[in-house]
Amino acid sequence: MHAIEVSNLKKRYPKKIPLPFRKVEWVEAVRGISFKVKKGELFGLLGPNGAGKTTTIKILTTLLEPTEGNAKILGYDLRKDAREIRKRINLVAEGERTLYWRLSGYENLKYFARIYYVPKREEKERIEKLLRFVGLWERRNDLVMNYSRGMKQRLAIAKALINDPEVLFLDEPTLGLDVQSSIFVREFVRKLVDEERKTVLLTTHYMAEAEQLCDRIAIIDHGKIIALDTPDGLKKLVKAEDAVEIRLKGRIPNEIPWRLAIIERDIESDTALLRGTVDEEDLPKLVEWLVKRGAKIISVEQKEPTLEDVFIKLTGRGLRD
Numbered sequence: 001m002h003a004i005e006v007s008n009l010k011k012r013y014p015k016k017i018p019l020p021f022r023k024v025e026w027v028e029a030v031r032g033i034s035f036k037v038k039k040g041e042l043f044g045l046l047g048p049n050g051a052g053k054t055t056t057i058k059i060l061t062t063l064l065e066p067t068e069g070n071a072k073i074l075g076y077d078l079r080k081d082a083r084e085i086r087k088r089i090n091l092v093a094e095g096e097r098t099l100y101w102r103l104s105g106y107e108n109l110k111y112f113a114r115i116y117y118v119p120k121r122e123e124k125e126r127i128e129k130l131l132r133f134v135g136l137w138e139r140r141n142d143l144v145m146n147y148s149r150g151m152k153q154r155l156a157i158a159k160a161l162i163n164d165p166e167v168l169f170l171d172e173p174t175l176g177l178d179v180q181s182s183i184f185v186r187e188f189v190r191k192l193v194d195e196e197r198k199t200v201l202l203t204t205h206y207m208a209e210a211e212q213l214c215d216r217i218a219i220i221d222h223g224k225i226i227a228l229d230t231p232d233g234l235k236k237l238v239k240a241e242d243a244v245e246i247r248l249k250g251r252i253p254n255e256i257p258w259r260l261a262i263i264e265r266d267i268e269s270d271t272a273l274l275r276g277t278v279d280e281e282d283l284p285k286l287v288e289w290l291v292k293r294g295a296k297i298i299s300v301e302q303k304e305p306t307l308e309d310v311f312i313k314l315t316g317r318g319l320r321d
């Protein structure tokens with residue numbers, strides 16, 4: 001049995017149109033996605049803003065009803081057994097605000113332990129284990145309002161583990177965190193899978209995060225899965241010699257007929273960095289094409305392929321566009 005089995009999931013939202021128009025338009029947020037996550041796997045949904053990641057997570061955690069399709073979580077049917085599913089999962093939503101800032105970290109976990117009916121005799125031990133796990137034991141008696149952003153996120157994850165869920169859903173777990181806190185969160189999310197045998201499904205728009213952390217990744221764009229594999233498997237879609245970075249000054253032509261995206265732009269120095277996949281034999285042709293249209297080439301470098309190259313190759317856009 002898989003931990004998560006998603007079949008042909010679709011979700012559309014009614015789009016709000018201001019009066020006096022009475023017509024209804026629809027936003028197709030998720031357009032028929034299917035995938036399976038094994039037990040004990042760390043699975044990532046990687047895609048740009050608006051790709052449909054949050055909608056997918058909300059459906060899988062029973063917070064939203066799908067328009068079409070269905071899913072099974074730990075063998076339970078999403079449409080019929082929502083109560084059974086809720087007992088066995090938990091979620092850290094994007095930018096979550098459910099912690100009580102006027103309580104300490106310890107008091108927060110105690111409060112949520114009661115809400116989740118954690119047996120009284122297990123409560124103390126479980127809270128201590130979780131606070132140690134996320135590195136907050138020493139700060140357990142400080143009020144949450146005095147925690148840093150990274151500490152609040154660690155506590156939010158500890159809170160989501162209070163009911164000992166078999167499957168944990170994390171929506172953009174490191175969004176807005178500083179580098180150090182992000183590394184820490186990634187390390188213990190990995191530990192949750194390796195040592196505690198949890199299944200984790202997370203969403204991210206950080207390629208490096210997906211690449212370093214996930215066992216398998218589904219790249220999602222405009223509500224569809226456009227590739228699904230291990231990080232190494234995905235990178236094989238791009239030949240090592242095909243990933244290039246071109247730094248140029250001056251005008252960047254529109255509609256470049258190669259799969260390139262602008263990944264950096266500096267207005268002051270009027271320079272930009274283009275990245276993407278270009279056949280080795282095609283490279284001189286591309287450079288000539290750019291120069292003809294007024295760009296001044298500063299450098300052309302071949303790079304190790306990354307997941308961003310895979311995304312650019314598949315969509316012609318950068319993940320950050």
Ligand SMILES: Nc1ncnc2c1ncn2[C@@H]1O[C@H](COP(=O)(O)OP(=O)(O)OP(=O)(O)O)[C@@H](O)[C@H]1O
Pocket residue numbers: 013014015027028029047048049050051052053054055056
């Ligand atoms: N409640 C809603 N009503 C109408 N449209 C919505 C609603 N929620 C999301 N959408 C639209 O559905 C699409 C997918 O949104 P979703 O939040 O699932 O994407 P995402 O990949 O999680 O992006 P982000 O990281 O920015 O949240 C977007 O076009 C969004 O504007």
